[in-house]
Amino acid sequence: MKVMLLENDWGPKNIRAAERPEPEPGPHDVVIAMEAVSINPRDLIMSKGGYGRMGGTLPLVLLCDGAGRIAATGDEVRHLKPGDLVCPTYSRTWLFGTASASTHKGAHGGPLDGTLQEKMLVPADAVVKAPAHMSAEQAATLPCAAVTAWNALVEQGGIKAGDTVLLQGTGGVSLFALQIARMQGAGTIITSSSDAKLERARDMGADHTINYRDVPDWHKQALEHTGGKGVDHVVEVGGSGTLEKSIAAVRQSGTISVIGVLSGNAGELNLGRIVTRNVRLQGVTVGSREMLENMVRAMELHRIEPTIDEQRFEFEDVGRALMSLPEGRHFGKIVGLVG
Amino acid sequence: MKVMLLENDWGPKNIRAAERPEPEPGPHDVVIAMEAVSINPRDLIMSKGGYGRMGGTLPLVLLCDGAGRIAATGDEVRHLKPGDLVCPTYSRTWLFGTASASTHKGAHGGPLDGTLQEKMLVPADAVVKAPAHMSAEQAATLPCAAVTAWNALVEQGGIKAGDTVLLQGTGGVSLFALQIARMQGAGTIITSSSDAKLERARDMGADHTINYRDVPDWHKQALEHTGGKGVDHVVEVGGSGTLEKSIAAVRQSGTISVIGVLSGNAGELNLGRIVTRNVRLQGVTVGSREMLENMVRAMELHRIEPTIDEQRFEFEDVGRALMSLPEGRHFGKIVGLVG
Amino acid sequence: MKVMLLENDWGPKNIRAAERPEPEPGPHDVVIAMEAVSINPRDLIMSKGGYGRMGGTLPLVLLCDGAGRIAATGDEVRHLKPGDLVCPTYSRTWLFGTASASTHKGAHGGPLDGTLQEKMLVPADAVVKAPAHMSAEQAATLPCAAVTAWNALVEQGGIKAGDTVLLQGTGGVSLFALQIARMQGAGTIITSSSDAKLERARDMGADHTINYRDVPDWHKQALEHTGGKGVDHVVEVGGSGTLEKSIAAVRQSGTISVIGVLSGNAGELNLGRIVTRNVRLQGVTVGSREMLENMVRAMELHRIEPTIDEQRFEFEDVGRALMSLPEGRHFGKIVGLVG
């Protein structure tokens, strides 16, 4: 079978097609015939070796997001059968509870081999059935970005109907966060530098949109939208470039979910305002299998359609797709086809 | 001004019209010109002296639910002005945090004088602005039944999108719980003995309906609707008559909010199943001002319309309205007009 | 090797010695050479078939509590080595998070074979190292009763320094709860019908003791000890015989952990007071491996010595030991020796 392999050196250019023997399931395993994958900023960082020891060693099969159909099941597997459309979980061992050294031992796509293979061997425990109404392409977007948004807002965030959630940009996590905030009854404010993207966000139900090119002090507008009180929750994906404004935009005792570090790893942080306003900064590292299952159930009830960019990349073009991510021309998840 | 007064003896028959001097606000008070009230099972129990010492002493102005317009404000009151449509809170002193001897010292309608008066004197702290889109009749239904449902599901219950909530009957708390569960993204199962009422519940968005006359073992159907797992949350209003089935219908580690005791005060309880299935029974005693404010904000965002029965009772007919409550011919809240 | 087997019919009298082949560990398993076991009311109920289908089928090796030394490890097991003193967990699959159909699939001692065997085969995931300062006899008391108390007070209860915890009787759960409440900084009130046992409880640090023979209205004394406010937490082991008084003794918004049903399965319950005082009744079904690990860590730091009754029963006398449990002549856990 074919896999895309990062082999001789780090760097997305070094991902090459390779052949591997078809996997055989152990008694508690399943083999998934992958149909679609999707890419995340994490994958680009990973491909560059950016997570150091946490990213594992070469050769490595990248990507944590994907979906396919069960091709074979081990003798002890009862709850899955050939043909089921499924997603592998992000972390292979974090099934329940909180992230810890005992639960979260390794994620697909680094340090463990990921979804970029025609047949993926996974413990049956690390597999979740896709929402009944979704295609493989749609389901392929769920394990990483969507669970991150779900964990941030619902599991750790506990947002409630009537809360106001501030979202930054129209990347994968932010658009899932928009859909999840709405499922949970919250109002939303979303920022972007593109009026066209903001219009699409409004079509998806965003209550307020702010073009941060036109309104660099977007935190002030967020305060106005909340009667001066501040938003209840910020999903912070920009990192140090925007954190200062997020802190200014959040209400007393509010929460900022820190998801990503797009604009760089380190930044100046005004700690004083965090203290005097009792703000919580909560790091979010995707989530457990149970969170993915909870989210799948919610998405089925609400028949949520993931937002997917029109382009599709071919299996062998994954390196180019990863390198194009920072250009930000897409709207929603970028999906690739396997095989 | 006119008040309806429970004066010489307990019992709804003894509520009579009386005259009292118009109240003058102290520096931190407001006077509300009441326009509408609504009734709850609590008020009927209260009118009979059923809460003992907790219900206060005669003479007593009954009812905790109502809405009206600010008629006068004390010198120190800044956030309210004449003409604002407002509701008094259920508890005069429980503004924030959890119910305790320090926070929840007394409710309107017993032991403190309630809403059955043309002009109601209240500390400005114990008043909340009605949702902007609601009439006085609609807002008059919020402080008790709606906040009870909100507290049960959202504040103490923490339900999330995709959860399944089981509701019993189509009384005030249950119909608000239906609307609130939906705002929060949960699926709902509702029971009633009337197919006509179940159809109205379906029109309001209930996902599953069960006529418990036809299906006395409704807990089994609830299990089926959840793939055998059990519902995440039950809003238990029936008390001992239904609790056993609620315990059978709820999932492991699920929650049963115990709201009311319509079918009697005491009952047989199978403790064993609570233990082995890690079930939580959570008493719910309405809620704080902050919870009312949170709910108002959510209802404004979602433009929720309270379900109000067609009938209106006149101010002086409140005793008869209370006595008719157990007949259960209404659908939604019963509202009365003041003055 | 020798096992004690409940074979032909339910009932503690039917437990007999039997021979079974020595187990071989699979790659992720360990074999424990059991040294000591301890008994719980659960085991007596189980031996009588009292849990129905949840208790599994005959033949069955009873008991969930025990400790021994690692005798062999599977090839993939890294964190345990021969000679380590360990306890099997109560539930074989509930490692993290909350009890659910996905996590808590079966406990040792019914439906799964338990600790009454010279060599016990267990997945390495379902094993926890004993506290460094404990003997096998001491560690054998931890998985069920101690974790139940820990889960009730710490994990689900969240008690804090200065809280008051009410404990009923001097059984295994109650005495562990006394030690755990004290570790967590809470004050304690304990009841018993024996002045001698109450004196021993005082020696263990109980702040207040009540002989419920002399003071049948012990809830009133509990109220007095808390200045009329009520206790923060009750560990309810008596079931319906005492629950009414526990409800009277607990503060507004307080918690009653429902642990056991010693005095019968069903009882009259005054729901009204649960509602008006916002009381939480929380069923507690032992706990996860992570909870056992958390407790072990706490017991190591505080060098907690489990309270063990002086008697020791021999491996083959386990049936008689179980039948003597209801007599209640012991103080602390009853421990048996294996082999």
Place this chain on the structure above:
Amino acid sequence: MKVMLLENDWGPKNIRAAERPEPEPGPHDVVIAMEAVSINPRDLIMSKGGYGRMGGTLPLVLLCDGAGRIAATGDEVRHLKPGDLVCPTYSRTWLFGTASASTHKGAHGGPLDGTLQEKMLVPADAVVKAPAHMSAEQAATLPCAAVTAWNALVEQGGIKAGDTVLLQGTGGVSLFALQIARMQGAGTIITSSSDAKLERARDMGADHTINYRDVPDWHKQALEHTGGKGVDHVVEVGGSGTLEKSIAAVRQSGTISVIGVLSGNAGELNLGRIVTRNVRLQGVTVGSREMLENMVRAMELHRIEPTIDEQRFEFEDVGRALMSLPEGRHFGKIVGLVG
């Protein structure tokens, strides 16, 4: 009566003795005859106008910490009587629940007049009885630093027996945090640049001490003390100078309570590690009256003695005392005498 007043310009040098008329209590107020006060870094920042608009306007009576005896009570005050030893709360309006624009409207010592006056007029709601075993000097240390530590570890932190808490330095918050962590059953690691101070911390029960002059990479030692896992909770008082190391020292899903910003307001922050390790940074802004009451109850049960530096400053020397704070020669709280 005499007050110490910051009058013409900001700066601790400008605090001068002044005369004001003795206050008369309104119906819901009390007058406290202050006996002792204590100082916090907050007071020094406040005296310099460092909190901007949040610090209020001149003239201002500084200091939030103090204790004294009730001298007079308003007609409606029932729970306090002349002679009671009491503390004013930190925030006058934050009685229950979480910090918000509705609850936390202003603190004593800025923007509201503080404890530096012979007779202090306070609403009876904003007063708490001192622990029965404490002197006025001891009780004067509680409202700000002790409640901050209590809120960080117990109310927001939810630490439990067996957890490991890392404390920085031997300032007021850190030493209270040491006592509170121990009450709650946690182990402690404490850092300082002074071996003498570390010895005193060990005398107070610290489990591990680290001299950060000798061991600049103290986070590595903290990791070793926890078997490589990381500490459960850090009480971060140093701000940006130490935060990077705190993040390295905390376990996955652990909490860093951000209390103070001693080494400057802003700093470089490595967000990546917060994300990948699911770390929570929780700002802590003192706490509510209920938290102070909870802490008083715990301190009474455990007979906690606040750590007070030997020196006492005179009422009129408060400016000098504030200016000497950064020298750090004290151990524990610095207390001044009123009158």
